[in-house]
Amino acid sequence: MKIDGTPYRSIWVDETDSWSIRIIDQTKLPWALDLVRITDMDTMAHAIKAMLVRGAPLIGASAAYGVALAMRADASDANLANALAVLGETRPTAINLRWALARMQAALQPLRPNARAGAAYAEAAAICDEDVATNKSIGAHGLPLIAARGQNGRRVNILTHCNAGWIATVDWGTALAPIYMAHDSGLNVHVWVEETRPRNQGASLTAWELGKHGVPHTVITDNAGGHMMQRGDVDLVIVGTDRVTRAGDVANKIGTYLKALAARDNGVPFWVALPSTTIDWKISDGLTDIPIEERPASEVTTMTGRALDGSIATVRIVPTSSPAANPAFDVTPARLVSGLITERGLCDANEAALSEMFKDLSAKEASVAKELA
Amino acid sequence: MKIDGTPYRSIWVDETDSWSIRIIDQTKLPWALDLVRITDMDTMAHAIKAMLVRGAPLIGASAAYGVALAMRADASDANLANALAVLGETRPTAINLRWALARMQAALQPLRPNARAGAAYAEAAAICDEDVATNKSIGAHGLPLIAARGQNGRRVNILTHCNAGWIATVDWGTALAPIYMAHDSGLNVHVWVEETRPRNQGASLTAWELGKHGVPHTVITDNAGGHMMQRGDVDLVIVGTDRVTRAGDVANKIGTYLKALAARDNGVPFWVALPSTTIDWKISDGLTDIPIEERPASEVTTMTGRALDGSIATVRIVPTSSPAANPAFDVTPARLVSGLITERGLCDANEAALSEMFKDLSAKEASVAKELA
Numbered sequence: 207m208k209i210d211g212t213p214y215r216s217i218w219v220d221e222t223d224s225w226s227i228r229i230i231d232q233t234k235l236p237w238a239l240d241l242v243r244i245t246d247m248d249t250m251a252h253a254i255k256a257m258l259v260r261g262a263p264l265i266g267a268s269a270a271y272g273v274a275l276a277m278r279a280d281a282s283d284a285n286l287a288n289a290l291a292v293l294g295e296t297r298p299t300a301i302n303l304r305w306a307l308a309r310m311q312a313a314l315q316p317l318r319p320n321a322r323a324g325a326a327y328a329e330a331a332a333i334c335d336e337d338v339a340t341n342k343s344i345g346a347h348g349l350p351l352i353a354a355r356g357q358n359g360r361r362v363n364i365l366t367h368c369n370a371g372w373i374a375t376v377d378w379g380t381a382l383a384p385i386y387m388a389h390d391s392g393l394n395v396h397v398w399v400e401e402t403r404p405r406n407q408g409a410s411l412t413a414w415e416l417g418k419h420g421v422p423h424t425v426i427t428d429n430a431g432g433h434m435m436q437r438g439d440v441d442l443v444i445v446g447t448d449r450v451t452r453a454g455d456v457a458n459k460i461g462t463y464l465k466a467l468a469a470r471d472n473g474v475p476f477w478v479a480l481p482s483t484t485i486d487w488k489i490s491d492g493l494t495d496i497p498i499e500e501r502p503a504s505e506v507t508t509m510t511g512r513a514l515d516g517s518i519a520t521v522r523i524v525p526t527s528s529p530a531a532n533p534a535f536d537v538t539p540a541r542l543v544s545g546l547i548t549e550r551g552l553c554d555a556n557e558a559a560l561s562e563m564f565k566d567l568s569a570k571e572a573s574v575a576k577e578l579a
Numbered sequence: 580m581k582i583d584g585t586p587y588r589s590i591w592v593d594e595t596d597s598w599s600i601r602i603i604d605q606t607k608l609p610w611a612l613d614l615v616r617i618t619d620m621d622t623m624a625h626a627i628k629a630m631l632v633r634g635a636p637l638i639g640a641s642a643a644y645g646v647a648l649a650m651r652a653d654a655s656d657a658n659l660a661n662a663l664a665v666l667g668e669t670r671p672t673a674i675n676l677r678w679a680l681a682r683m684q685a686a687l688q689p690l691r692p693n694a695r696a697g698a699a700y701a702e703a704a705a706i707c708d709e710d711v712a713t714n715k716s717i718g719a720h721g722l723p724l725i726a727a728r729g730q731n732g733r734r735v736n737i738l739t740h741c742n743a744g745w746i747a748t749v750d751w752g753t754a755l756a757p758i759y760m761a762h763d764s765g766l767n768v769h770v771w772v773e774e775t776r777p778r779n780q781g782a783s784l785t786a787w788e789l790g791k792h793g794v795p796h797t798v799i800t801d802n803a804g805g806h807m808m809q810r811g812d813v814d815l816v817i818v819g820t821d822r823v824t825r826a827g828d829v830a831n832k833i834g835t836y837l838k839a840l841a842a843r844d845n846g847v848p849f850w851v852a853l854p855s856t857t858i859d860w861k862i863s864d865g866l867t868d869i870p871i872e873e874r875p876a877s878e879v880t881t882m883t884g885r886a887l888d889g890s891i892a893t894v895r896i897v898p899t900s901s902p903a904a905n906p907a908f909d910v911t912p913a914r915l916v917s918g919l920i921t922e923r924g925l926c927d928a929n930e931a932a933l934s935e936m937f938k939d940l941s942a943k944e945a946s947v948a949k950e951l952a
Binding site: 401402404406410413432434460461465467468471493498508509510513523524528529530532535537 | 609771772776782783786787789790796797799800802803804806807809832833834836837838840841844871879880881882883884885886887894896897898900901902904905906908910
């Protein structure tokens with residue numbers, strides 16, 4: 207997508223030396239666009255750990271390039287093993303991290319050391335290109351949902367929660383892919399961006415990337431989404447997800463469930479965009495089977511932003527003697543989901559529809575389960 | 580209620596000179612307990628306007644004492660008229676403000692000027708005492724809802740939104756009155772305090788007053804309330820309200836509707852506490868008939884808190900180029916309300932039950948409507 211008219215991906219090989227990797231330091235958004243140059247594996251591991259890059263697909267791509275940087279410095283078996291171990295420990299829960307590292311290992315291990323660096327860069331580039339293709343496909347399948355409501359220049363109001371945009375992936379995003387495509391095709395799209403407390407990914411990341419690409423949007427509090435639907439100001443909701451069960455239950459950023467309830471109460475379609483790699487075929491009941499990460503209370507009790515003098519400052523917003531709890535995700539039951547937007551097409555959120563559309567993947571999982579039994 | 584063991588009201592006549600009025604500057608909470616002394620009407624008008632005092636019942640009481648301060652300085656007809664006019668313009672929408680000023684006018688106008696100051700202090704004190712009695716009664720009627728769930732020391736988890744506590748009234752509060760009463764009677768009460776973006780009345784006021792009185796509580800984001808109900812951690816919801824229609828629709832701080840939906844979805848009782856003065860007998864359909872105040876975008880785009888150096892600082896949390904919208908209230912349809920906790924008892928949220936319990940008030944309204952027709 208574009209930043210002030212210039213096309214970007216969220217990670218790329220540096221154009222001058224063709225070895226270094228460039229990323230956008232997302233901890234500095236929306237206040238600074240810092241295109242960090244990364245030249246060694248340890249720095250990439252730190253960038254993932256410290257969340258300079260975040261979003262499951264982008265974490266996978268970053269780890270792949272981390273392996274490539276390691277191979278460039280020392281392509282021995284020992285250093286490959288070390289890179290896989292160090293990068294694998296950067297984030298504990300991201301499924302895509304493990305998937306990307308396993309793929310890099312499978313591609314590089316059989317090769318002679320002197321062939322590994324080139325192959326690693328090629329494999330990482332393939333991972334990135336495939337992510338872009340997947341997201342473009344999600345966008346193309348979601349586009350008609352918007353276009354159907356935007357005939358004759360009618361404004362289509364879409365509500366989203368958290369950030370499932372291009373900077374959470376290599377490009378296009380998941381929930382935002384259909385929105386970018388609709389905007390780029392000339393549809394009159396407007397996005398209600400929920401701020402997404404406590405980490406404010408909506409206010410700081412989604413608002414930033416939509417604004418830089420030129421997509422009309424308005425930031426609202428998470429509290430306001432239901433009221434916007436009551437007064438008829440939301441045509442559809444599109445969100446991303448961190449994990450979908452084989453029955454179609456959806457784990458996503460805390461607060462998503464409340465919007466699904468409001469959407470149902472007001473007859474507003476509630477869609478979830480995802481690559482099929484997000485489906486966890488092993489589990490069915492999201493409420494009992496998906497562990498919910500409890501994050502530090504400090505994310506609730508403090509807020510970081512830009513002070514009047516331009517400096518970045520953190521303020522405390524809860525009395526020092528009051529404890530806080532911070533569950534990071536909630537589960538939206540499949541019954542509240544209008545449907546899933548995947549790279550293969552739109553899919554009902556239930557076991558029959560999912561296993562029909564992803565026969566190959568669910569069969570693979572079943573055979574793995576059989577082997578383990 | 581108590582602040583660190585000492586009983587307080589939110590407004591009182593100064594103990595040393597018996598003329599001045601003392602209030603708690605709520606704009607400084609939770610970081611400083613500033614007991615402001617007010618000695619003239621204009622300063623009181625400013626305190627209401629600048630929200631040093633807020634909450635409909637407390638605004639009414641403050642305005643009443645504002646009239647008393649005016650009468651102390653100059654009890655002429657002209658100055659009485661001036662005080663009523665100036666105080667009446669401090670806040671545009673608070674119903675209690677107009678009610679309290681009308682009551683002061685009715686009490687003082689017929690009197691000789693030299694009898695007015697004493698009568699004004701007496702009438703303002705009566706307004707305060709009646710507010711306390713009303714809220715105590717709300718508390719007593721709500722207490723059994725909590726007690727029924729707290730047998731044998733069982734912890735009762737209550738979720739609340741915004742601040743409907745003692746500092747929004749003269750004492751006890753509305754939604755928090757049953758909670759204070761339950762806590763004081765030895766029940767094992769724990770309150771989930773939703774931060775209540777964008778003005779954070781939950782995180783800054785409700786958490787403060789519960790903490791100072793010693794009521795166990797935990798601050799959560801507004802996004803987390805639904806998840807807490809899904810995992811069985813909420814026994815009941817109690818909120819306040821700014822206006823209730825004769826059909827039982829409830830206008831309250833933005834985000835309340837989302838919690839009512841989640842409560843219904845999880846079988847959690849959803850109660851609304853209010854004095855009968857909050858019922859608007861003139862309207863029935865809350866969604867069409869209650870105007871929703873749109874407040875400044877800056878409440879969404881910035882956040883104020885205490886910086887590391889102890890100073891109070893404001894930070895911007897939304898890109899400067901992104902607009903924001905800020906509807907301040909939403910409407911919870913009566914169908915989602917388990918019941919109303921009033922000073923006369925528990926009441927179903929529908930027209931038949933309300934007009935039965937408040938026959939005198941609804942009849943009075945009907946006769947006024949007839950006169951106007």
